Amino acid sequence: MQVSSPTLTRQPLYQQTAAALSEILAKTEPGSFLPSEPSLAQELGVSRSTLREAMRTFENQGLIVRRRGIGTYVTTPPKAIETGLEVLESVASMAKRMGFEVEISDLLIKESKPSAEEGSIFEIQPDHSLLTISRIVHVDGIPSAYLVDILPKCICRKISPRIRLRDPSST
Amino acid sequence: MQVSSPTLTRQPLYQQTAAALSEILAKTEPGSFLPSEPSLAQELGVSRSTLREAMRTFENQGLIVRRRGIGTYVTTPPKAIETGLEVLESVASMAKRMGFEVEISDLLIKESKPSAEEGSIFEIQPDHSLLTISRIVHVDGIPSAYLVDILPKCICRKISPRIRLRDPSST
DNA sequence: CGCAATTTGTACGTATGTATT
DNA sequence: TAATACATACGTACAAATTGC
Numbered sequence: 016m017q018v019s020s021p022t023l024t025r026q027p028l029y030q031q032t033a034a035a036l037s038e039i040l041a042k043t044e045p046g047s048f049l050p051s052e053p054s055l056a057q058e059l060g061v062s063r064s065t066l067r068e069a070m071r072t073f074e075n076q077g078l079i080v081r082r083r084g085i086g087t088y089v090t091t092p093p094k095a096i097e098t099g100l101e102v103l104e105s106v107a108s109m110a111k112r113m114g115f116e117v118e119i120s121d122l123l124i125k126e127s128k129p130s131a132e133e134g135s136i137f138e139i140q141p142d143h144s145l146l147t148i149s150r151i152v153h154v155d156g157i158p159s160a161y162l163v164d165i166l167p168k169c170i171c172r173k174i175s176p177r178i179r180l181r182d183p184s185s186t
Numbered sequence: 187m188q189v190s191s192p193t194l195t196r197q198p199l200y201q202q203t204a205a206a207l208s209e210i211l212a213k214t215e216p217g218s219f220l221p222s223e224p225s226l227a228q229e230l231g232v233s234r235s236t237l238r239e240a241m242r243t244f245e246n247q248g249l250i251v252r253r254r255g256i257g258t259y260v261t262t263p264p265k266a267i268e269t270g271l272e273v274l275e276s277v278a279s280m281a282k283r284m285g286f287e288v289e290i291s292d293l294l295i296k297e298s299k300p301s302a303e304e305g306s307i308f309e310i311q312p313d314h315s316l317l318t319i320s321r322i323v324h325v326d327g328i329p330s331a332y333l334v335d336i337l338p339k340c341i342c343r344k345i346s347p348r349i350r351l352r353d354p355s356s357t
Numbered sequence: 358c359g360c361a362a363t364t365t366g367t368a369c370g371t372a373t374g375t376a377t378t
Numbered sequence: 379t380a381a382t383a384c385a386t387a388c389g390t391a392c393a394a395a396t397t398g399c
Binding site (some may be wrong): 051052053067081082083084085086087 | 382383384385
Binding site for chain 1 (some may be wrong): 366367368369370375376377378
């Protein structure tokens with residue numbers, strides 16, 4: 016199960032490996048484990064580093080889960096979809112990884128108080144603030160996704176300590 | 187500008203490097219270039235691989251842009267925020283990278299026809315379908331973000347060829 | 358136009374750390 | 379304790395893109 020002939024280098028080896036890996040994942044029962052990295056690498060004829068680079072994609076997408084000391088198993092897919100979507104990975108990073116040109120436009124950040132529903136989702140007090148971040152992702156120039164993230168302002172620091180909002184009144 | 191003493195290994199070296207790099211980024215004028223990877227690596231006292239692993243975070247966040255043959259420069263931040271937020275990287279991958287436990291719940295995928303506004307955003311025909319994907323991201327068990335992605339169904343295949351929707355009527 | 362220098366991207370091999378069984 | 383599996387880290391080499399000569 017070699018990945019490709021060494022002479023054809025149109026695509027990076029790790030992407031070719033990802034393609035081959037994709038077929039293996041498709042044939043693997045959800046919940047069951049993949050072979051170990053060394054054996055998989057040997058089977059595909061690539062180094063372990065390259066294999067791991069290829070696996071990275073699927074891990075980010077949440078299609079596989081890797082556990083130190085245990086192994087790597089294929090995720091049980093969510094009910095609504097057959098194989099994974101970008102449940103974990105963002106559309107932007109996914110497209111970028113596949114070699115497309117990615118641009119962000121219409122970035123908009125709003126601060127607001129939670130509605131009743133939002134309050135129940137996040138289990139926060141009504142006086143806490145929510146941030147709503149929306150933007151449009153362009154893939155190779157065409158608008159391809161409209162993304163909205165809603166998250167408590169307090170969480171924001173935890174996840175991304177570098178964030179610093181300007182005074183909203185100045186916009 | 188060494189990253190840390192070699193004996194303290196509480197945190198992976200590339201994360202310590204990311205922290206050090208973060209300070210460098212903060213002191214770097216937006217739009218200007220960083221030193222080359224070899225020199226930066228030497229300055230920080232780590233290998234180029236480790237430095238690149240550290241840079242990966244910021245690249246995914248869109249804080250830096252790397253150009254082969256040119257160099258790496260710091261992004262001009264969007265108007266609304268002082269430093270970058272997860273404009274490119276999803277909340278989930280960011281949190282995961284920082285070592286938090288990440289779970290996805292309440293995944294919901296709806297198919298619909300575009301509204302007038304949505305049609306103008308995506309520049310598609312009214313008979314094309316839109317997919318609305320929503321889910322809640324839990325970081326270390328607490329609900330931390332509500333994410334909504336809206337994208338044309340036709341785009342979906344391009345970005346994520348592995349997606350395969352089930353018959354909506356069966357849900 | 359080609360050629361060389363610079364810079365990031367990819368790929369490999371090896372060694373060691375850490376978690377699980 | 380030992381064996382296994384993934385995680386991290388290093389060094390090296392070459393490929394590919396860009397710039398300047």
